[in-house]
Amino acid sequence: MTKEHNFSAGPCVLPKSVLQKSSEAILDFDNGLSLLEISHRSKPFVDVMEQARALALELLGLEGKGYKALFLQGGASTQFLMVALNLLEKRAGYLNTGTWSDKAIKEAKIYDDIYEVGSSKSANYNYIPKGYEIPSDYDYFHCTSNNTIFGTQMKKFPNSPVPMVCDMSSDIFSRQLDFSKFDLIYAGAQKNMGPAGTILVVVKEDILGKVSRKIPSMMDYKVHISKGSMFNTPPVFAVYTSMLTMQWLKDLGGIKAIEKENEMKARIIYSEIDLNPLFKGYAVKEDRSMMNATFTLENENLKETFDAMWKEAGINGLNGHRSVGGYRASMYNALTVDSVKALVEVMSELESKA
Numbered sequence: 001m002t003k004e005h006n007f008s009a010g011p012c013v014l015p016k017s018v019l020q021k022s023s024e025a026i027l028d029f030d031n032g033l034s035l036l037e038i039s040h041r042s043k044p045f046v047d048v049m050e051q052a053r054a055l056a057l058e059l060l061g062l063e064g065k066g067y068k069a070l071f072l073q074g075g076a077s078t079q080f081l082m083v084a085l086n087l088l089e090k091r092a093g094y095l096n097t098g099t100w101s102d103k104a105i106k107e108a109k110i111y112d113d114i115y116e117v118g119s120s121k122s123a124n125y126n127y128i129p130k131g132y133e134i135p136s137d138y139d140y141f142h143c144t145s146n147n148t149i150f151g152t153q154m155k156k157f158p159n160s161p162v163p164m165v166c167d168m169s170s171d172i173f174s175r176q177l178d179f180s181k182f183d184l185i186y187a188g189a190q191k192n193m194g195p196a197g198t199i200l201v202v203v204k205e206d207i208l209g210k211v212s213r214k215i216p217s218m219m220d221y222k223v224h225i226s227k228g229s230m231f232n233t234p235p236v237f238a239v240y241t242s243m244l245t246m247q248w249l250k251d252l253g254g255i256k257a258i259e260k261e262n263e264m265k266a267r268i269i270y271s272e273i274d275l276n277p278l279f280k281g282y283a284v285k286e287d288r289s290m291m292n293a294t295f296t297l298e299n300e301n302l303k304e305t306f307d308a309m310w311k312e313a314g315i316n317g318l319n320g321h322r323s324v325g326g327y328r329a330s331m332y333n334a335l336t337v338d339s340v341k342a343l344v345e346v347m348s349e350l351e352s353k354a
């Protein structure tokens with residue numbers, strides 16, 4: 001059975017046209033040379049990097065507003081410490097909304113004082129805390145826009161009195177936001193952009209250079225900015241593929257166009273979860289994620305039958321994360337409405353069988 005509907009949480013589905021083009025570049029990118037063989041300092045690759053950086057700012061509506069885009073390595077997990085190294089002088093506030101926020105807090109604590117302005121840890125992160133305060137003497141405020149594991153998503157962002165840093169790894173480029181509210185955004189490529197191996201960092205330059213510590217060069221945003229995101233050898237394949245995906249999104253009509261699709265996919269899956277008595281949503285309704293729908297079976301005895309049915313229908317990657325259990329349908333930008341319809345069909349078929 002072909003696994004044609006890929007609901008994996010990441011690495012995940014990418015547009016087929018992008019995969020086609022990036023695989024061709026492995027064989028021949030520049031007059032017979034592979035993308036993997038050429039110098040990253042050669043003009044064809046420098047052009048790719050510049051295009052990728054420009055497209056990221058363009059899609060987010062941040063051109064000419066004092067931001068720089070970088071494509072770095074080490075994943076979002078390295079950003080957990082890099083953010084603190086570059087911005088944390090005395091104290092920062094973190095909103096703890098899931099495993100990834102928790103890990104970001106743990107790393108930042110190595111360097112200085114962290115205060116959790118709000119947390120939903122005691123409810124196993126099935127909601128987003130509201131009504132928290134961000135003190136105006138903090139160095140920055142950090143939040144996670146979409147909680148990949150628990151299926152919750154921040155619908156509103158605070159008017160932060162201090163620089164706002166956001167981990168957008170699992171919902172970057174998926175919905176319209178006023179991105180100029182954020183001073184630093186980071187997002188691993190492997191959900192909505194490309195293969196694992198690069199991370200997009202978009203940073204407002206004027207928040208940098210304010211801490212007293214010495215920052216190792218590879219960890220210093222200013223160093224990467226001064227070198228045009230080429231301080232060391234960049235992950236060429238990941239950057240090229242990310243550039244192609246961003247171009248694909250731009251051609252589609254940008255974030256505005258994909259947001260409509262994403263809203264439709266979310267409406268289809270959540271209405272099935274709510275109407276079908278065999279299933280129960282995990283996240284509280286008002287905080288449900290448009291990217292990752294988490295749900296469980298009301299009757300665990302149906303698990304074997306349901307698992308066999310969705311696999312038979314060509315569905316891949318539906319198992320939930322071990323800390324939630326059940327199922328997780330990840331519906332990143334490149335997943336089609338038809339794939340969501342295929343899943344919903346299996347869910348309603350189970351109801352008619354049970």
Ligand code: PLP
Nearest residue numbers: 075076077100148167169170188
């Ligand atoms: N932040 C979020 C929201 C994630 O979903 C993930 C991974 O799934 C990470 C951080 C960690 O990313 P990486 O594996 O690139 O370090």
